[in-house]
Amino acid sequence: MPHEVIMPALGMAQQSGQLVAWLKAPGDAVKAGEPLMEVETDKATMEVEAQADGYLGGLRAKAGDDVPVGAVVAVIAESQQAAEAEAGGEVAQDAPETASETDSDDTLPEGAEVIMPALGMAQETGQITTWLKEPGDAVGADDILFEVETDKSAVEVPAGATGYLAAILAEPGEEVPVGAPIAIISAEAPANPVRLSHAQKPATPKLAKTEAPANKPKPEKEVAPTSEAAKPSAKPAAAPAPGGRILASPKAKRLAREQGLDLARLTEAGIAQPYHVSDLETLRALPAPQAAAATAPTAQALHLSAEVSAQGFAAFCDWIAEETGEDPDPGALLAGLAASATLSGPVAVSRHGRSRCFVDPARHPLGQAPQVDEDAMPALLIRDLRGSALQRISLGGEAQPVLTLTGSDPLTLTLEADPGQLAPEAALDLITGFAARLDEPLRHLL
Known part of the structure; x- marks a missing residue:
């Protein structure tokens, strides 16, 4: 039975993702765990791995398309013949599902869909453990x-x-598939709130259901390559990234950093x-750089320090404990x-060898940002070394800016x-703003 490839959710609030590139061509053999496509959101660019063995066929989206989370973008068939048959159009069984969805959706109230989020790249389903609101209740964002x-976390x-x-x-x-709608939030109080099981509500409409403009060819004809030159392995020439940045998948950047490889080469x-994990083999095969290249001038790395009293943050944690009756999470705080300063996006906090990543804390009440999968690429890393013997630190650059707390x-x-x-x-704004909020956290709430 063919395996449908869907657009994954790389963040809790993500509604769609841009398909940057296919890393396999129709008819290619794929293995579970192999990079299949590259997806970009407003916060991250990530390689998405295949979840089944087989042959790629039935592409429903091309590079550059914005695709709703949960929409089918391709099919992994069991045989190469089946993949080639599906490459020219949609899978036959999609048609009755679409009709069923249309009939069912007519009975549902209008509003914003809440989808099953992805808490990890390999996750295909999630299990709802409890609803904290009832149909008809007013809710805030x-x-x-x-x-x-x-199987890895509860959030x-x-x-x-x-x-x-x-x-x-x-x-x-x-058990609900990632990207499937699980609730509807309407702007006005519903006259007849609805409560259904997932078995009573069909899955999210597939991408094929979206009507293409009349003056454009069908998506499957746009994406089906007709020659070897169309395969992803033959990369076209690309202009350097703006500002001299290196465009690479987070996994490729991490492996290059761990192995001491310079992607700039x-x-x-x-x-x-952009570069992917497969390009690291090409990088290793490049001849060693000339010794003179080591003497070339490089841009000065940023290294800023500030001091702040620890009493303000400690008193703030005590105040929260008294008000709520529960010990606060210092890492989340x-x-x-930190996220209220210059940077926005996920923020990782490392303490005692354990690292946790919080979803865009600037958009959530202080200390209440949910956690994301530890493989997510944060916009900022905080090393919490408070209470250790270290007083000053200089470890050099990471994949993102790093804020380190030392001393008592x-x-x-x-x-x-x-x-x-x-x-x-921006660096000055980040460290001075963080220091001010750490000194008087309560003012941040007011």
């Missing part, structure tokens, strides 16, 4: 709507929109961006105080960033 569990998920819970489309205990060799009282804040990650003015 930051209100916790439900709890979802996968509270906010509503993401303000209005009324007009429909619940999955019951606790049900691929650019110097004329190899087109630090992520929220006062605390020393150290910001390190490679050229191109932060402008000097």
